Amino acid sequence: MFTNYVLELIKEEKRVDNRALDELRPIKVEVGLIKKAEGSARVKLGDTEVMVGVKLDVGEPFPDTPDQGILITSAELSPVASPDFEPGPPGEDAIELARVVDRSIRESKAIELEKLCIEEGEKVWMVFVDIQVVNHRGNLIDASTLGAVAALLNAKIPKYEDGKIIRDEFKGKLPVVHQPVSVTVAKIGDKLFIDPYIDEEKVAEAMLTIGVREDNVICAMQKRGSTPLTFEEIEKALDIAIKKSKELRKHLK
Amino acid sequence: MRKSEEPLIINGKRLDGRKPNEIREIEMRVGVVSSANGSAYVRFGNTIVVASVYGPRILHPRHLQDLEKAVVNCRYTMVPFSVEDRARPGPDRRSIEISKVMRLALEPAIFVEDFPRTVIDIYVDVLQADGSTRVTSINAASLALADAGIPMRDLVVGLSGGKVDGILVLDLIGKEDNNCDADVPMAFMPNKNKITLLQMDGELTKDEVKKIIKMVMDAGKKVYEKQKEALLAKYKEVI
Numbered sequence: 001m002f003t004n005y006v007l008e009l010i011k012e013e014k015r016v017d018n019r020a021l022d023e024l025r026p027i028k029v030e031v032g033l034i035k036k037a038e039g040s041a042r043v044k045l046g047d048t049e050v051m052v053g054v055k056l057d058v059g060e061p062f063p064d065t066p067d068q069g070i071l072i073t074s075a076e077l078s079p080v081a082s083p084d085f086e087p088g089p090p091g092e093d094a095i096e097l098a099r100v101v102d103r104s105i106r107e108s109k110a111i112e113l114e115k116l117c118i119e120e121g122e123k124v125w126m127v128f129v130d131i132q133v134v135n136h137r138g139n140l141i142d143a144s145t146l147g148a149v150a151a152l153l154n155a156k157i158p159k160y161e162d163g164k165i166i167r168d169e170f171k172g173k174l175p176v177v178h179q180p181v182s183v184t185v186a187k188i189g190d191k192l193f194i195d196p197y198i199d200e201e202k203v204a205e206a207m208l209t210i211g212v213r214e215d216n217v218i219c220a221m222q223k224r225g226s227t228p229l230t231f232e233e234i235e236k237a238l239d240i241a242i243k244k245s246k247e248l249r250k251h252l253k
Numbered sequence: 254m255r256k257s258e259e260p261l262i263i264n265g266k267r268l269d270g271r272k273p274n275e276i277r278e279i280e281m282r283v284g285v286v287s288s289a290n291g292s293a294y295v296r297f298g299n300t301i302v303v304a305s306v307y308g309p310r311i312l313h314p315r316h317l318q319d320l321e322k323a324v325v326n327c328r329y330t331m332v333p334f335s336v337e338d339r340a341r342p343g344p345d346r347r348s349i350e351i352s353k354v355m356r357l358a359l360e361p362a363i364f365v366e367d368f369p370r371t372v373i374d375i376y377v378d379v380l381q382a383d384g385s386t387r388v389t390s391i392n393a394a395s396l397a398l399a400d401a402g403i404p405m406r407d408l409v410v411g412l413s414g415g416k417v418d419g420i421l422v423l424d425l426i427g428k429e430d431n432n433c434d435a436d437v438p439m440a441f442m443p444n445k446n447k448i449t450l451l452q453m454d455g456e457l458t459k460d461e462v463k464k465i466i467k468m469v470m471d472a473g474k475k476v477y478e479k480q481k482e483a484l485l486a487k488y489k490e491v492i
Contacts, residue, residue, distance in 0.1 A: 079305070135287060
């Protein structure tokens, strides 16, 4: 069976697409393709493709942060992207994807939310980050984090006058001051590898997604899969993630 | 209907510089989603859609199966960032209706009777909406069906017509759609001269309706040529 083949290859430190264990697929990031969004990015990580749109709206702040803007991240695992995705409200995978991407952005303090206050306690900018998966060929989280940050860096704040948003005029750039990226390390047997392809993802025993800021601060982690990890494995994964995060970040401008 | 008083056609030119009977720049590519059996990316100006087709595959649960033919399932979605004010995810009444008319526009072209008990799933995501999204989606779906190798009687061409500032036009952009006298989304099988989708809202005389249908079917030939080019382009490297 094909899954056995994938497993056997990994044991020999080989992969279905001839990559090294620590090799990313080719990356392409394009920004500003969606003119209707305040910021947008398309990321291709090999075959995997995600489109991220950033929309801005004005709303009421949360009562505990009356002087801060709001970040809302959602993900849509569209049935366009995979025969395994069903139409309907987001399931646990879509929610996990959105939440892990959100965590890297939020916890790295990438957006200066305090600069998005219009009127304390009344009006703040709401930043909607919408992740639309176009082709699912593995490692959606890393592609989506990269896309989300690229789209945020590309985003502009519209003018706001007399209680109205003027969508085609801009006040300035969205204040994005950090560039978190995420690196997912997968485990099969005693082998650790990055950027799992879809077939590898299906047989991986465990995966650890690590969000890394440009100053190497770890800003998010999420362990996935049913097999436990040892301390040594986590240690190794952190080293890999920090090293590889730099390669990913090169694609952000 | 009309929301703004600004003119949409000035000295015979539309807001994007086109003549009334001119269609926008078209981009079509097939095989863009490797997870799908067939797929297509279609852009008409700033309207961008991506379609995937799965199947024919066995339909579950079994009581939904048709013993005579394949069931065609179509779903049209506007993604949240496709429009100016963020669209809430999930189907609304508009997208449910569009999904239905799209299915009926495409089904006549498919040899559904050859695939009993199966389902052909057609999913279309509108990534950016600037008018004529349903007909752009039909073009993408038609290409994705062909790309999936599903036997078809003909390709299905989608194109919209309408009346803007009293002038009959083709391929409406969003601003025209919102402020037009009438819009007429259409789909048809170009080699059979059979119309599979015809909707209209607004006000038109009988003659205007006839004229628009003729304009759409005539200009639709260009769209059909683009579809064929896109399908051939995929196999060019192989040949």
